[in-house]
Amino acid sequence: MTQTKNHVENIAIVGAGGTVGKFITEALLKTGKHIVTAISREDSSSLLPAGVKVAKVNYDDQSSLVAALTGQEVLIITMNVRASPDQQNKLIDAAATAGVPWILPNEFGGDPLDTELGKDTMIGAGKVKYRDYIEKLGKSSWIGIACGFWYEFSLGGGQERYGFDFKDRTLILMDNGTAKINTSTFPQVGRAVASLLSLKVHPDDEDDKSACLENYKNKPVYISSFTIGQQDMFDSVLRVTGTSLSDWKVTHATAKERFQSGQELFRNGSIVGFGRLLYARNFFPGSTGNFGAIKGLDNDVLGLPEEDLDEFTKVAIQMSKTMVY
Structure with a gap:
């Protein structure tokens, strides 16, 4: 043409x-x-x-x-x-x-x-x-x-994604939630x-x-909306919900442990295992889940705005009420 x-x-x-x-x-x-x-x-x-x-x-x-x-x-x-x-x-x-x-x-x-x-x-x-x-x-x-992963979908989508269950107020924190990844709305x-x-x-x-x-x-x-870890997400969740750490049950695991358990579940026929391994792998310490740190981002070239994390945390929590995991 x-x-x-x-x-x-x-x-x-x-x-x-x-x-x-x-x-x-x-x-x-x-x-x-x-x-x-x-x-x-x-x-x-x-x-x-x-x-x-x-x-x-x-x-x-x-x-x-x-x-x-x-x-x-x-x-x-x-x-x-x-x-x-x-x-x-x-x-x-x-x-x-x-x-x-x-x-x-x-x-x-x-x-x-x-x-x-x-x-x-x-x-x-x-x-x-x-x-x-x-x-x-x-x-x-x-x-x-x-x-990266969709932020609203992933935060609101249950523990096998970003680790949050808003109904039960539980969180599975991988490697203390410090690994940063790129995520977009x-x-x-x-x-x-x-x-x-x-x-x-x-x-x-x-x-x-x-x-x-x-x-x-x-x-x-x-591109990326936010370069954040689970702890950053949790801080936003606490602000948005007006809750405190004591209101939540937080358990700990390493990303590699979650990845390996996901592999085992998937080998045994559980689709839940695929979601777990997919997300956990991106949270490995030093993972290219934070591709912006390695490749750079095109946000400025494309004129993309900075977004409000809490605004989209609210969207994610609302989505969690109707989302099927």
């Missing part, structure tokens, strides 16, 4: 009404720079943000995907982990056929280039294959969003994607050193 302008305008998104997709879609629309099209199944009844165009598709008919993506400059894929494993491949194939230059694959989380972390958490290889497939086809370039990720896709595609000339999409070609963008 030949570009006659130095910015992207037509953006397609899968999962526009989903947990993170709706924040990305709303942030894109807010810029006023993009025409956003939701790629939606023919039988979908998902509620979509106002102002979004809709393209109905049949994943068993590749031509419908190609038709929906023709003329698009970016494909953003946000999908539930329960989605069919071949769905993303079908989208990538269709994007290549349609000549879509940029793909943001279903790549939200830790540092995608950290092969050791990816191996230990058993999710690295699954993500690599999609990035490699995009590069193999040679028609599109990918950009991954390294944002849903709105911050939405703003990051919208800001990224509002950059120029390429430099204006050879002397132009300002940020552009080509800087991130086949690379991740590193």
Whole structure:
């Protein structure tokens, strides 16, 4: 596809009404720079943000995907982990056929280039294959969003995530809660994607050193709302709830102990074990769960605001009341 302008305008998104997709879609629309099209199944009844165009598709008919993506400059894929494993491949194939230059694959989380972390958490290889497939086809370039765990979802999601149970006021503190990780809110990720896709595609000339999409070609963008440990989270929880340490039952373990017990549970068929090992591995002392300390963050480049930790702790506590663990 030949570009006659130095910015992207037509953006397609899968999962526009989903947990993170709706924040990305709303942030894109807010810029006023993009025409956003939701790629939606023919039988979908998902509620979509106002102002979004809709393209109905049949994943068993590749031509419908190609038709929906023709003329698009970016494909953003946000999908539930329960989605069919071949769905993303079908989208990538269709994007290549349609000549879509940029793909943001279903790549939200830790540092995608950290092969050791990816191996230990058993999710690295699954993500690599999609990035490699995009590069193999040679028609599109990918950009991954390294944002860490979702803060609200993780804090409010029970002890197997950030260690908190708000109903029973219990906390499992790993290594005294001092290990720092990067964690991001849903709105911050939405703003990051919208800001990224509002950059120029390429430099204006050879002397132009300002940020552009080509800087991130086949690379991740590193963002974070907060660089914090469990103790920082706990301090926020105490402030927000008006409780004191004596109101909580705090137990202690090392992150490695939690990781190993999670592995054992998962080997025995418990999905709870996967969540435990996934989160605990990121809290290892010196872990690349704090990728910002190693790779740096793109927050300033993207103009992302500083957020109020307590505000999103409140959101997490509210979410905990209805969340299914």
